[in-house]
Amino acid sequence: MSANVELDDVWIRFGDFVAARDVNITIEGGEFFSFLGPSGCGKTTILRAVSGFLAPSQGHVRIGGQDMAGIGPNKRPTALIFQNLALFPLMTVWENISFSLEVRGAGKAERRKKADELLELIALPGQGDKFVNELSGGQRQRVAIARALAAEPKVLLLDEPLSALDLKLRQHMRTELRSIQQQVGITFIYITHDQGEALTMSDHVAVMSAGVIEQVGGGTNVYDHPESAFVASFVGENNLFSGKVSKVSADRATVETNVGNLTAATPKRSNGAKLKRGDDAYVFIRPESLKFANGSNSFDNTIKARIVQQEFEGNLWQVFLDAAQGKHIKMSMVNDGQSLGYDSGSEVALGFPSELAVALPRGPLAAE
Amino acid sequence: MIQYFQDFFHRHGTALSIFLLVTVGFWIFLMIVLPQAFMLDFSFRFNLPPAKVGGPEDVYTLSNYKFMVYGSAGNPDSFNVIDVTVFFRTILAAIFVTVFDLALCYPIAFYLAQVAHGGWARLMVLSLIVPFWVNEILRAFAFRIMFGSNGVINSFLITVGIVDEPIDLIGANIALYAGLGYAFILLMIFPLYNAIESLDKNQIEAARDLGSPWWRIHWRVVMPFAKPGITSGCTMVFMLSAGALAAPQILGGPSSLWFTQIIYQWFNTGGNWPRGSAYAIILLVSCIVLVLLMMRLFKVRLGEIGR
Ligand SMILES: Nc1ncnc2c1ncn2[C@@H]1O[C@H](COP(=O)(O)OP(=O)(O)OP(=O)(O)O)[C@@H](O)[C@H]1O
Ligand SMILES: [Mg+2]
Secondary structure, three states, X not given: OOOOEEEEEEEEEXXXXXXXXXXXXXXXXXXXXXXXXXXXXXXXXXXXXHHOOOOOOEXXXXXXXXXOOOOOHHHOOEEEEEOOEOXXXXXXXXXXXXXXXXXXXXXXXXXXXXXXXXXXXXXXXXXXOOEHHHOOHHHHHHHHHHHHHHOOOOEEEEEOOOOOOOHHHHHHHHHHHHHHHHHHOOEEEEEEOOHHHHHHHOOEEEEEEOOEEEEEEOHHHHHHOOOOHHHHHHOOOOEEEEEEEEEEOOOEEEEEEEOEEEEEEOOOOOOOOOOOOOOEEEEEEOHHHOEEOOOOOOOOEEEEEXXXXXXXXXXXXXXEEEEHHHOEEEEEEXXXXXXXXXXXXXXXXXEEOHHHEEEEEOOOOOOO | OHHHHHHHHHHHOHHHHHHHHHHHHHHHHHHHHHHHHHHHHHHOEOOOOHHHOOOXXXXXXXXXXXXXXXXXXXXXXXXXXXXXXHHHHHXXXXXXXXXXXXXXXXXXXXXXXXXXXXXXXXXXXXXXXXXXXXXHHHHHHHHXXXXXXXXXXXXXHHHHOOOOOOOOOOOOOHHHHHHHHHHOHHHHHHHHHHHHHOOOHHHHHHHHHOOOOHHHHHHHHHHHHHHHHHHHHHHHHHHHHHOOOHHHXXXXXXXXXXXXXXXXXXXXXXXXXXXXXXXXXXXXXXXXXXXXXXXXXXXXXXXXXOO
16 A cells, blocks of 8 residues: 655745755655755755645645645645654553544554554554653654554655664664565655665665755665766765866766876766766766776776875775875775785875766765 | 752852742741731631630631521521522632633634744734733723623624614623633733643644644644643632632622622621631632642642643
């Protein structure tokens, strides 16, 4: 019992301020879909438009093919999990969970039964008679999920539900959420500013910036083939080199940067725009795509740099380097049990294959 | 307890602590405990001329309380019909005023606390407060004029054609209930406002999202949360309505007495302070008992009111 969600040409304005601009997205029934973007980019606003607390200024929201205009939040087949959970403090856990059944006029026995089933699902059996403030953060989290699921929504909307938890619990809840989603099989729309969360859980991710959907795609697609400078700088870590395009071929561009000429892939962009000679451009290369260039390998790009610092993180070495004109570069290497072979202060050559780098038109970047 | 005082002294320093304890203690003792103790003592004594006070006849008695229940010795009825009826009518009327105020103020308080914002909310609060700069007597007389047979309300009803003859709004006590209800509106709105204001908006939205119609949101989410505010508002309005004197005096119909008026008569025209004290104490104790019973019924603890 899942439903697809279509946002068709949706604009949301608050006075002169545009919180969502021309959003066009189709979310398939039963998928785990994330909106990823920095604070204030309009994620909650979009979720409120889907749940019905806010009417789009323009455009349509369709759920299961049906236009939702004029249908209130209490009549939509959606359930929302709030950023602060918004559990009812004066009700017991089981009353919280079965509130939507109470609304439908279900008898006490039926409500209790449903609550107990859901408590089973969220691995909190026998905790129904407690009050919410007697639970831990992670347990409250699960109660909020159970309360939303009890309404038997076709679409579950989650507004950064894990942001209040500590790192360990957050990672644990990610897996749990994903498995709950697979068990119940309904559409999950998840909002987060944490890219790790979005990438691990989602079938598809929409990356947002300032009210605009920058890119929609699978996690690997968004990470490996960013289509805009914003996405490249927001999702994961990236080294950035700016310059002018000096040469373009079918799927490559060469950019003159202050560390030399760099050749990188030019992704097919959904808006069809292509880099041309003379354009201002950025080349992005991930820290893990950089290698030391030595006699045994050869790359179509090399950069000369000096090692400034090396940090050991157990599974990874983080190497910080300075290239020409003080350009900082970061490089990550898997710890394979061998030493790096270079000391801080060594002059080295870094290499990377052009297909692992992307050249994109200059544009707004994510704030650090 | 000792620990508590040690903390108190530690936190505020010796000088300030002593000052606070002495002034508050003084206030409670001199202004509250002592006068009420005198009244209580009075209520158990005979109404003697000054010369006999302290003499052999000045002994404790229950006669004043008995009078309230059974009336004078020559009373043909089995109990004091007038006083007892007035007493219960007063209590019932005070309950009615309280419920009426609650029904009127809850939506206003909810609107102010959760819906209105910024300048509009401030304007509303201001327009609620400013009318209370007009003093009680003036307001009561203004109501009398308004509800009189030639008053605005009757003229309006006649013009619109709802009635042909002016209604006796004062005789029917409608003026009195309206006057009392209006007089204590702020005492109801502010505790409600305070309580509702601290409710997280997301709670309301969560209930709505789960399919709840508006009335169930109020019944299951907002009102349970606002219960301490509802209790303190109701308590104040009830106590003050039951104990009001000026409004019943001015707005009450000719045939209807308020219990406070009887008390006033014993003290003033009757010159019988002990009996007046006994009546006043009966009113006070009954009101307190009723309030505590209600709190018991609605499962509110005394401490919560202070929140
Ligand atoms: N009711 C409103 N009136 C005016 N502006 C609003 C309103 N609600 C949101 N905004 C603005 O819209 C923008 C997007 O807000 P939104 O709450 O959707 O951000 P968000 O992406 O959820 O951020 P966060 O990650 O911090 O929760 C913000 O700049 C905010 O100030
Ligand atoms: Mg948000």
